[in-house]
Amino acid sequence: MFNQAESFPTLQVLLYQGLKKITVVEMLKTIGQDIGPSTRWTIRQDLARHSVKTLTSANAKEITAEGVIIDREGNEILIRGNTVVIATGTRAVNDLYERLKERVPEIFLIGDAKAPRKALEAVAEGLAVGRTV
Ligand SMILES: Cc1cc2nc3c(=O)[nH]c(=O)nc-3n(C[C@H](O)[C@H](O)[C@H](O)COP(=O)(O)OP(=O)(O)OC[C@H]3O[C@@H](n4cnc5c(N)ncnc54)[C@H](O)[C@@H]3O)c2cc1C
Known part of the structure; x- marks a missing residue:
């Protein structure tokens, strides 16, 4: 019998946690405001499950070699990181x-x-x- 398998809770952590620490920076007071209420909770649940940290009321000010500098309620904070994904909205091209x-x-x-x-x-x-x- 094979008894060296990881336990189910450990497997869940390994499956959902991933190798990267992710922080979502949102300038509004809540995240996913434009997602319909019937699906928004599933996105929020996934973020929690994947241990994604969310910072609301946070304005991204600058991307530096060390990470992203944000302004949150008047405080400048450096979020250290080596990958930055910009998803700051859209505008019409006509x-x-x-x-x-x-x-x-x-x-x-x-x-x-x-x-x-x-x-x-x-x-x-x-x-x-x-x-x-
Ligand atoms: C990352 C992302 C995720 C999204 N997720 C969703 C979602 O989950 N659900 C949802 O409902 N909507 C989603 N959307 C929005 C959705 O994609 C758009 O609202 C929709 O595609 C708009 O359709 P459209 O035909 O107006 O423009 P488009 O789909 O952008 O089509 C315009 C087309 O015109 C072409 N084109 C541009 N200029 C010229 C030119 N000069 N000559 C010829 N062709 C040209 C472009 O190449 C493009 O193929 C998402 C959008 C993005 C960016």
Whole structure:
């Protein structure tokens, strides 16, 4: 009989913990504000399960060779790290629309080019426009 296997709780830690320490920096008061309430809790549960630290009300100020400097309630804090993933939001890119709108008789601006949102809105706007032409 093989009796040197790790226990289930140890396996769970090894499975979920990973090798990296991760910190999510969020300038808002809570994380995942734009995630629907029916799924937000699952994301939060995963973050906890993977031991991801979250810092809310924290403004990223600078990325240095040592990590990321944040401002949290007036205090400057260095979060040491060797990998930084920037996910700071989106903005519409619609310069093509702006350039074409005076040159063609009919043009529609839809989806993320109108305003960055979700796939559902982009598909719905595409459908709505498609039904009018
Ligand atoms: C990381 C990430 C995760 C996301 N997760 C989700 C999610 O879980 N659920 C959800 O609903 N939404 C999600 N979204 C948002 C979703 O992807 C967008 O809302 C959706 O793709 C918008 O569709 P769109 O057709 O307006 O634009 P896009 O999907 O961006 O399509 C525009 C297309 O136009 C092409 N294009 C650009 N310029 C030109 C040009 N000059 N000539 C020809 N082609 C051009 C681009 O290459 C691109 O293929 C996510 C977005 C990102 C960035």
